[in-house]
Amino acid sequence: MILEIRHYTLKPGCREKFIDFFERRNREALRKAGMLVFGPLRDLENPDKVHWMRAFSSMEEREKLKDSFYNGSVWAEEIEPVAMPLIDHYEAELGETTAGFENFSGKTTL
Numbered sequence: 799m800i801l802e803i804r805h806y807t808l809k810p811g812c813r814e815k816f817i818d819f820f821e822r823r824n825r826e827a828l829r830k831a832g833m834l835v836f837g838p839l840r841d842l843e844n845p846d847k848v849h850w851m852r853a854f855s856s857m858e859e860r861e862k863l864k865d866s867f868y869n870g871s872v873w874a875e876e877i878e879p880v881a882m883p884l885i886d887h888y889e890a891e892l893g894e895t896t897a898g899f900e901n902f903s904g905k906t907t908l
Contacts, residue, residue: 799853799854799855799894799895799899800853800854800855800856800857800859800860800892800893800894800895801851801852801853801892801893801894801895802851802852802853802854802860802890802891802892803849803851803890803891803892803893804837804849804850804851804852804888804889804890805847805848805849805888805889805890805891806847806848806849806850806885806887806888807844807846807847807885807886807887807888808846808847808848808884808885808886809846809883809884809885809886810846811846812846812884813840813845813846813847813848815884816838816848816881816884816885817838817840817848819880819881819884820837820838820848820850820881821838823876823877823880824877824881825837825838827867827872827873827876827877828852828867830872831863831866831867831870831872832863832866833852833853833854833863833867834852834853834854835850835851835852836850836851836852836853837849837850837851838850846886
């Protein structure tokens with residue numbers, strides 16, 4: 799499983815607005831596009847930072863789902879115009895689970 803861990807530094811004072819939009823609209827849109835999404839998470843040390851994750855079965859699936867989502871009308875018309883003005887900077891880290899990784903159901907993936 800491929801995990802993408804995303805870190806967003808938001809413009810000052812915009813964190814709760816971003817979280818509200820993410821929970822109301824963005825997470826649902828990402829999940830409908832086929833992505834497994836976790837978050838958002840409030841950073842405990844920086845009041846302008848949020849983290850969230852998404853998971854994919856492979857790098858190929860990640861590329862396919864991302865391409866489809868970010869080239870689609872939901873992103874262009876509904877998500878990007880609201881979310882991007884709230885974000886000052888973002889970065890993503892990629893990781894691959896190990897054979898002993900426990901997923902959220904408590905089962906080990908092999």
